[in-house]
Amino acid sequence: VKKNDDVVELEGITIGISLRTVYNFTAEGRNYKEDHSTEELLKKGKEYAGTILKRLRERDQLKNVPVVFALYEEEEASSKVPGQFLTKTMVKGSSSSIGDWKDINEKHVLFPSKEAENDYFEDSQIFSDFREEVSDYFPNFVGMIANGFYVDNELQQVSIDIPIQFRSQSEVVGFTQYVYGLVVEMFPDHYDVEVKINSMDQQESLIVQQAGKEEPFVHIYE
Structure with missing residues (x-):
């Protein structure tokens, strides 16, 4: 946010965490595919958000900056429609922990x-x-x-x-x-x-x- 003609200050951060419903990978020369349910993605995404928040708060310039996290569910590569946001949460600038998440009903x-x-x-x-x-x-x-x-x-x-x-x-x-x-x-x-x-x-x-x-x-x- 611009405070005056020559100064801007960081007022907030939004972080989107993109999670794959289908994870393709190669191991020992073979191709594999893992399917993940929405429940699995929500659980892992919330864990990742907690880890990211901890890393942010370790930086002096980010200790008191509000952070919004949103979890996004990717569709598989062959899908004709994009993915969707699942849930979001806002962490106040004075907080180092994540509270309640709010479901996003988009499709x-x-x-x-x-x-x-x-x-x-x-x-x-x-x-x-x-x-x-x-x-x-x-x-x-x-x-x-x-x-x-x-x-x-x-x-x-x-x-x-x-x-x-x-x-x-x-x-x-x-x-x-x-x-x-x-x-x-x-x-x-x-x-x-x-x-x-x-x-x-x-x-x-x-x-x-x-x-x-x-x-x-x-x-x-x-």
């Missing part, structure tokens, strides 16, 4: 998927209907996926990737206009929607509808 969900269909049926149905409308319009449609981001089981943002093989720039413009209309018509306005339209080797256009806004933003790349 990334892939559409289409069994998880989405079973746990978030209404959102899954909207995506399915949207996908069908796109498929009916464009014969070269080859499929699309979406990533829904949930906080406390409420959808906050959905990011959609549509891969299309275009023959001309006019096709890009026409298809983007069509998808724009679908976004306005089919998606509720209480969460963000981002649609990326891609050809085989580049992004062609972008549509972004922000929560609460009447009209989406559209950009077509030259």
Whole structure:
């Protein structure tokens, strides 16, 4: 934090600890894989946070600096969705020990998927209907996926990737206009929607509808 024109002081530190659900390693020339449950990751992550805090407090300049720790669960490398934060805690500047942790209820969900269909049926149905409308319009449609981001089981943002093989720039413009209309018509306005339209080797256009806004933003790349 800037105190005056020439002086800044450290007011706080945030440390994210990233933990792997799948750990790949090599030993004696062979490849191995270990799976770790969320419970295991939470236990180990909290242990690591305690060790890191102890090391920080051994430094004179960090003895009284507040520290926030957050534990992040990585998905395996092949996953189509990113990981998620599990829990966080704040340690006051005068403290050398960690108290209570606060759970973070965030989740990334892939559409289409069994998880989405079973746990978030209404959102899954909207995506399915949207996908069908796109498929009916464009014969070269080859499929699309979406990533829904949930906080406390409420959808906050959905990011959609549509891969299309275009023959001309006019096709890009026409298809983007069509998808724009679908976004306005089919998606509720209480969460963000981002649609990326891609050809085989580049992004062609972008549509972004922000929560609460009447009209989406559209950009077509030259």
